Amino acid sequence: MKSKTEVILIITNILAWLAVAGFIIKAGAILISYGVSIGNPEGAKNLYMGMNLYNLMQFDFWHYTGAVLQMILILGTEAYTAFLVTKVLSKIKIANPFTVEISKILEKISYFILAVWAMAMFYNAHMQWLAKQVPGLQENLFSEESLFIAGVVFVFAQIFKKGVELQSENELTV
Amino acid sequence: MPIIVNLDVMMAKRKMSLNELSEKVNLTLANLSILKTGKAKAVRFSTLEAICKALDCQPGDILEFVQKG
Numbered sequence: 001m002k003s004k005t006e007v008i009l010i011i012t013n014i015l016a017w018l019a020v021a022g023f024i025i026k027a028g029a030i031l032i033s034y035g036v037s038i039g040n041p042e043g044a045k046n047l048y049m050g051m052n053l054y055n056l057m058q059f060d061f062w063h064y065t066g067a068v069l070q071m072i073l074i075l076g077t078e079a080y081t082a083f084l085v086t087k088v089l090s091k092i093k094i095a096n097p098f099t100v101e102i103s104k105i106l107e108k109i110s111y112f113i114l115a116v117w118a119m120a121m122f123y124n125a126h127m128q129w130l131a132k133q134v135p136g137l138q139e140n141l142f143s144e145e146s147l148f149i150a151g152v153v154f155v156f157a158q159i160f161k162k163g164v165e166l167q168s169e170n171e172l173t174v
Numbered sequence: 175m176p177i178i179v180n181l182d183v184m185m186a187k188r189k190m191s192l193n194e195l196s197e198k199v200n201l202t203l204a205n206l207s208i209l210k211t212g213k214a215k216a217v218r219f220s221t222l223e224a225i226c227k228a229l230d231c232q233p234g235d236i237l238e239f240v241q242k243g
Binding site for chain 2: 168169172173174
């Protein structure tokens with residue numbers, strides 16, 4: 001019989017895998033649509049679920065390429081971060097949850113979320129600047145709240161580190 | 175760590191093996207080994223009491239403070 005926490009962790013693990021798949025599918029779809037749009041500029045009208053960068057492509061191909069590459073980079077980093085979450089969830093053991101390995105992955109997750117935030121800020125600034133140059137450009141901005149999430153995960157990672165110390169002390173108490 | 179565990183010395187004095195001590199104090203061999211090799215970070219009073227009883231000694235015979243540096 002699994003405990004409630006174990007069931008929650010299994011469900012969260014499945015959700016994290018879905019997030020990984022979602023980010024990869026989105027990045028892949030954008031990349032393929034971008035490839036198509038090189039040969040057929042009409043493809044830029046619907047890069048992914050109605051995302052229309054046709055005006056931008058007409059304005060400047062390299063800005064268009066830059067915007068698409070930034071999007072793919074952000075989505076790729078988000079996918080990797082979600083993958084790290086699945087790693088944590090599959091490695092964690094309820095009986096002895098505090099291990100150095102998980103603590104390191106948690107810290108890594110916080111850095112990757114911070115990287116996503118920095119890239120999203122850069123992308124948003126780029127798109128907002130382009131929106132002034134290209135009339136009718138659909139901006140598709142990324143969320144900028146990940147800085148807060150990165151901070152929270154980093155704090156959790158630090159608390160987790162203390163947990164690792166306490167657990168090892170407990171294990172070495174005779 | 176400046177606290178030295180002299181369990182092996184006391185065991186030798188009492189001519190007691192680790193297996194025998196493990197049975198007397200009701201501790202696993204692994205845990206006794208952690209204590210004997212100085213890897214332990216803490217010792218419970220109950221463990222210390224059991225060891226002192228089994229080896230007929232005082233806590234000071236098992237634990238020693240050595241100033242380092």
